[in-house]
Amino acid sequence: MANYSTNEFRPGLKVMLDGDPCSILENELVKPGKGQAFNRVKLRNLKTARVLEKTFKSGESVEAADVMDADMQYLYTDGDFWCFMEPDTFEQHQATENAVGDALQWLSEQDMCVVTLYNGAPLSVTPPNHVELEIVETDPGLRGDTAQGGNKPAKLSTGAVVKVPLFLDEGEVVRVDTRTGEYQGRVSSK
């Protein structure tokens, strides 16, 4: 792979750090008035999702990581692997449970996801920002309580548990923001 110099650092650039692929989040030049310049860099380790800070000497080179994001359709799981397909080429990729990670609780078959490939294999999966899912388990709805008020946990068809308003019932479809896990609204009733 190519190398990137600190001059080329910018948010979104993927580099190798201590053997793991990382994505640069922030890059700040530090230059003491009379001293040598360096770069304070915030990176996300793409394997662990952990954010770390690292200091590079300005001009230092770092190995590029063979990482790319691709839009793929989620097809099915056999319990061990989760299968995703590139819509243009129909090429299929098998992601491990580890790679699917938290996306697992939001995925319905046919959803379009962003699959991050590292050396050609799925490294992580980002679900759609918004999903519409059916409530499969919750306390009975309180009729008339459509104003504001409390909320209650509801289990969705994919297994995720979100907080929903008290008036909702099992069988109803809700819209959820997968980035925050927050209920966004009712889509329809059965």
Next chain:
Amino acid sequence: MSDWQPGMSLDRLRQRSRVLAELRSFFQQRNLLEVDVPVLSTTSVTDRNIESISAVMSGSDLTGYLQTSPEYFMKRLLAAGSGDIFCLGKAFRSGEAGIRHNPEFTLLEWYRCGWDEHQLMAELGELIETLLPAVAINKYSYAELFAQYFNLDPHQAELSSLQKLAVEAGSSAWSDDTRANCLDLLFSVVIEPQLADGLVLVYDYPASQAALASCHRDAQGRRVSRRFEAFLNRVELANGYFELTDRAEQESRFAEDQQAREIAGKPAVAIDQRLLAALESGLPVCSGVALGVDRLLMQLEGAESIDQVMPFSWGRC
């Protein structure tokens, strides 16, 4: 295209104008002479860590350099007998752009004849107090801070132990680096972010980072430079010296700089012979300090980026 607009709000534009006026009035009240020295010259600094911006002089064989600070011209005025002077103007440094850097910036520099660096630090404190009345002011020696954060004497520690700490704080790129570079990294990455709120003055810098300051023995008998730095809310704000007046010593430091530049593959810069001639003729005993005005405004305004306190930062030019 929205970057035709200034990065700063019009409120801040007015605040900037007020602060520039207050800075001038502070020195005028104290009878310092304002000098507007050139920003374009035929020479520049040899400093191993500062890159000048050169200017094409069409139709001439000469290369011009935008000045990285007004220091050399001001010292020539001091040697010519100007007495106490200040300069509020632009300085230029290549390759420095970021949230706290802009290649063109506003620098306030002043010199006090007959003063030592501690008197000048006190005046710097008074200046900051006029703009930030309740500001906390703390003062430490460089060695005190290293003792506090690393339990180590920065002036006498083995180079290998500094390199080891620098590798931990930075990367393996520091494993064979110089004393000055390792200390700089440790100071900037570990100590600076932990400094107290308000103004922090740090004096007696290592002799290896003397630049244009004279050196002396500190109370423990260690050779240190009479250089100081000021930090405002953990941001480097000013750098000052009890000035080196010895021509021969200055010339040999410039020559070392040139050598370091060559080793690092940086463009060669000629020594400013007119400055050396001024030192030869006699620079009065004095102290001087340079303060980044845009950085000061960032702190006064609580701005996150230098772009928010300048009419147009480099990305809009």
